[in-house]
Amino acid sequence: MNKKEIFINGALNDNAIWRQILGICSALAVTNLMLNSLVMGLGVIFTLALSSFTISIIRDYTPRRVRMMVQTLIIASYVIMVDIFLKAYYPDMSRALGPYVGLIITNCIIMGRAEAFAQKNNPFNSLIDGVAAGAGYTLVLLLIALVRELMGFGSIFGLQILGDWWVSWSIMVMAPSAFFVLGLLIWFINYRYYKKPA
Amino acid sequence: MAEKKEKKSFSETRVYPIIFMIIVALFFGSILAVFYHSTTERIQEQRELRLRSAILALFDLPLDDIQESYERYIIEQETAQLFYYIAQADTLTLGYCFPISGTGLWGGISALLAVNNDFNEIIAFHILDQNETPGLGGRITEESFQNQFADKEFIIENRIIEFRLVSENEPTERREVNQITGATASSQAVVSMIYRNLRQISQLLEISYE
Numbered sequence A: 001m002n003k004k005e006i007f008i009n010g011a012l013n014d015n016a017i018w019r020q021i022l023g024i025c026s027a028l029a030v031t032n033l034m035l036n037s038l039v040m041g042l043g044v045i046f047t048l049a050l051s052s053f054t055i056s057i058i059r060d061y062t063p064r065r066v067r068m069m070v071q072t073l074i075i076a077s078y079v080i081m082v083d084i085f086l087k088a089y090y091p092d093m094s095r096a097l098g099p100y101v102g103l104i105i106t107n108c109i110i111m112g113r114a115e116a117f118a119q120k121n122n123p124f125n126s127l128i129d130g131v132a133a134g135a136g137y138t139l140v141l142l143l144i145a146l147v148r149e150l151m152g153f154g155s156i157f158g159l160q161i162l163g164d165w166w167v168s169w170s171i172m173v174m175a176p177s178a179f180f181v182l183g184l185l186i187w188f189i190n191y192r193y194y195k196k197p198a
Numbered sequence B: 001m002a003e004k005k006e007k008k009s010f011s012e013t014r015v016y017p018i019i020f021m022i023i024v025a026l027f028f029g030s031i032l033a034v035f036y037h038s039t040t041e042r043i044q045e046q047r048e049l050r051l052r053s054a055i056l057a058l059f060d061l062p063l064d065d066i067q068e069s070y071e072r073y074i075i076e077q078e079t080a081q082l083f084y085y086i087a088q089a090d091t092l093t094l095g096y097c098f099p100i101s102g103t104g105l106w107g108g109i110s111a112l113l114a115v116n117n118d119f120n121e122i123i124a125f126h127i128l129d130q131n132e133t134p135g136l137g138g139r140i141t142e143e144s145f146q147n148q149f150a151d152k153e154f155i156i157e158n159r160i161i162e163f164r165l166v167s168e169n170e171p172t173e174r175r176e177v178n179q180i181t182g183a184t185a186s187s188q189a190v191v192s193m194i195y196r197n198l199r200q201i202s203q204l205l206e207i208s209y210e
Helices: A003-013 A024-029 A034-057 A064-089 A091-100 A102-106 A108-118 A123-153 A175-193 B015-058 B066-073 B137-141 B143-149 B184-204
Strands: B074-078 B083-089 B092-103 B108-115 B121-129 B164-166 B176-178
Touching: A003 A123, A024 A102, A024 A123, A024 A175, A034 A064, A034 A091, A034 A102, A034 A108, A034 A123, A064 A091, A064 A102, A064 A108, A064 B015, A091 A102, A091 B015, A102 A108, A108 A123, A123 A175, B015 B066, B015 B074, B015 B083, B015 B108, B015 B121, B066 B074, B066 B083, B092 B121, B092 B184, B108 B184, B121 B143, B121 B184, B137 B143, B137 B184, B143 B176, B143 B184, B164 B184
Parallel strands: B164 B176
Antiparallel strands: B074 B083, B083 B092, B092 B108, B108 B121
């Protein structure tokens, strides 16, 4: 597989959310605003890319029995860095995302990519794979947030798009709507692009 | 992945995973320690700046240079059980600001409450931290909600009152505030927090309304 294929596979064909149904938790939690989703996505891309890269570097020396401990440790370190960075330089964003930054640690996509890809491939390819999986995740988050913010607040990235005539759907701000929107998205993409073998 | 036989035997011993784990943990631990250490000051500064600008904003004091304004107008006061701020312009006392806290639906809420000299009216109210549902209970931080408490009397018939909640968009009387639709619990939490803290503060400062 060349680099481009790795990227397209990671971000689209094997998209973590709509294909592997991983990372759903945060996709449901932070998607009521586009900006939150974007920052969350960037945090995940950073963690995913660097943890895959690091795990791949030490893959030949890592004893098989403790590899998951090592992976968790590495992932947690990067997540804490993101958390501290946001607290120090973007305190408002850090407050808006609340506990969800710390919860990137438990995002299944990261562990999933570490096990499925970084463990078997060279560091550079793992980095690309990490960025790709993160980008795919961010894309889905932004899509869900687009629907939820537009219908829930009438705005996009905090910019008021719909006028006073629009009655905000408060359900779009609440958790249930994330399930509906995500469900519809997964259904649509799988129905439209992934044909079942006859 | 099968165990690699060609590796040197040390990597197959029982201590190897332990040593490996210790090295990795120490390595990442120290990176984090350095990273944490290099940013704590900044995080602390950010937190302090935010608190100070919030206190100044409560009294409508200038925010151009937060440090300078703070030093000029705000006096920190500490008694045995209570820590609060006094806002003063020259010799004129503008009011008092109390850090207050309470329990919301999902977690703690902390806020600043500014009251006037006579201790019978809220000057302004500002929520610092909360963990309510984003978009629902989280809306307690919106200006439109918080500003309702500004200039509201809390002493009626010589007693501290708890504000009553009425639905959003309905007109309010002096005892009432508009709640947030879909977030009754969080709205109630704020109102109760103000009530409980005011009572406590008045007891601690031995203020009597008889």
